[in-house]
Amino acid sequence: MMRDRVIYFFNDFLPHYYRILAIIGVLFDKFMFTFPKFTANVVAFVTLLRGRCRLSKVVTSYLVAMAVADLLVVIFRVILQRVFGFYYSPECNVVDTIGYISVSCSVWLTVGFTLDRTVAICFQRLKTRYCTEKGAAIVIAVVSLLSVLTNIPWYFKYQPYFCVISYWFITSPVWQQFDWGHGFLTPIVPFVLILLLNAVTVRHILKASAVRRRLRGQQSGEKKDDPEMKNRKRSIILLFAISTSFVLFWIVRVFSLAVQRITGQYVGIPFDYVVVDTIGTMFQLFSSCTNMFIYAITQRKFREEMINVMKYPFVVIRNVIKS
Template identity: 65%
Template sequence: MFLSFHPEIGSTGNSLASPANTFLFKPANLVAIVTLSRGRCGLSKCVTCYLLAMAVADLLVVIFNIIPKVIYFYYKPPVCNIINTMSYVSVASSVWLTVAFTLDRTVAICFQRLKIRYCTEKGAAIVIAVVSLLSLFTNVPWYFTYRSYICWVSLDFIFSRVWKAFDWGHRVLTPVVPFLLILLLNVVTIRHILMTSVARRRLRCQRNREEKDDQEMKNRRRSIILLFTLSASFILLWITHVVILAVESISMQYFVMTPSYVVGQLVGIMLQSFSSCTNMFIYAITQRKFRQEVKNVVRYPFRPILNFCRS
C-alpha cells in the first residue's frame, strides 16, 4: 500500500520484464545503433542524427527500465536511487526525442523556408543535446524518492503535497504533452500534404510535357512514411498508459487495485516497454537501404570465417 503505481517504481511491473523480452529488446537496439552510425541508409544526416539518438535512448530504457526489474530486489540504496532516476531520464529522452523528430519532419515538409535553417545536422545535434539535458535535470528529483535502507518509496513521496505536485507535473510532461504534440504535428503534416497534393495535381494537368511520375513526391514519400509509422507506433503503444495516467490524475486514486484496473496498468506498461524496441523494425520495414545495411552489419563478424573457408 505504500507504492504509487508507476511503471518505473517498485515491483509491480516485474513480471513484464522477463529475461526473454530483455534479450529481444537489447540486440534490436544495438543493431539499429550500429547500422545508423554507418551512415549508409540513404537518409539525410539530420534524420540519421535523430534516429540514432532515439535508438540510443531506447537502449537506455532497456538498460535502466526493463533489465533492473528482472532482479529488482537485489538492489540497495544508492544503486536503486540511480537506476530509478536514470529510468525516468531514459524514458523522457526517448519520448521527447520522438517529439523532436516529428517536429523536424513537420518543418521539413510544411515550412520550406524554415527547413533550410532548422533541418540541418548541426540543428539536430543542438536539439538532441537540449532534450537530453532537460530530460536529465527535470528528473533528478526522482533520486530522492527512496530514503530508507531498502529500495522502497518514502512516505514523503506518498503524502507530501510537493511530491504530489511534482508527480502530477511529471505525468503531464511525460507522456501526455508529447502524446498531444505528436498528434497535432501529424495533423498539420497530413493537412499540408493533402493541400500540396491537390495543388500539384492541378499544376501537372496544366503541364503536359511534365513527366508522368512526380519525382519530388517520390523522394519525400520515404520520409513521410517513416514519420507516420513512427508516430503511429508511439501513439498506439502509449495510448493505454496515457489513458491510465489520465484516470489516475482525474480521480486522484493512487491505490486502486481492482483486477480490471491492475490489468489495464500492466498492459499499458507492457506496451510502453515494447515501444523501446519497435523502431528498429519500423526502419527495416519502411527503408530498403536500412534493411540492406542490417544484413551487412549482421554478416560483418562472419566475413573473416567465410573468406577463410573460400580460400
C-alpha cells in the same frame, strides 16, 4: 475469483514477457559466448551510424539518438528492474532515476523528430534554419539535458540505504505535485503534440498533392510519376511509421495516467486501474524495441545495410579462420 485469476496471470506471465523484451532489446545468449550478440537497438545504432541508408544526416542524427535512448530504456527499465529485480536492491534509486531519464529522453526525441519532419515538409522557409545538422544536435542536447534535470528528484523517492518508497513521497503534497507534473509532461503532452504535428503534416500533404496534380494537369483517376513526391516519400513513410507506433504503444499508458491525474488517486488505487496501468507499461516498454523493425520494414536501404552489419562479424571470423 476473477481478481485472483488476473493476479495469478500477471504474476506468471510478466516475468516471461520482460525476458522476451530483454532478448529482443539486448540479447543475452547463454550458449554462444564467443559469438557477437545481436540486439535490435544496437544493430539499429550501428547501421544508422554508418550513414549508408540514404537518409539525410539530420534524420540519421535523430534516429541514432532515439536508438541510444531506447537501448537505455531496455537496460534500466526491463533488464535491471524487471528481470534482475533491481526494484528491491540498494541501488534501486540510481536504476530507477536513470530509467525515468531514458524514458523521458526517448519520448521527447520522438517529438523532436516529428517536429523536424513536420517543419521540413510543411514550412519550407523555416526548413533552412531549423532542419540542419546543427539544429538537430542542439535539440538532442537540450532534450537530453532537460531529461536529466527534470528527473533527478526521483533519486530521492526512496528511503536512504533501503529500497522502500519513503512515506513523505506518498503523503507530501510537494511530491504529489511533482508526480502529477511528470506524468503530464511525459507522456501526455508529447502524445498530444505528436498527434497534432501529424495532423498538420497530413493536411499539408493532401493540399500539396491536390495542387501538384492540378499544376501537372492530372485528373484524379490518373497516375503519373512525380519525382519530388517520390523523393519525399521515404521520409514521410518513416515519420508516420514511427509516430503511429508511438501512439499505438503509448495510448493505454496515456489513458491510465490521464485518469489518475483527473481523479487525483495516489493512494488506494482501484484494482481495475492497476490492471490497465500494468498493460500500458507492458506496451510502453515494448515500444522501445520496435524502431529497428520499423526502419527495416519502411526503408529498403536500411534492410540491406542491416544485413551487412549482422554478417560482418561472421565474415571477420571466417577470414581469421582461413588465414
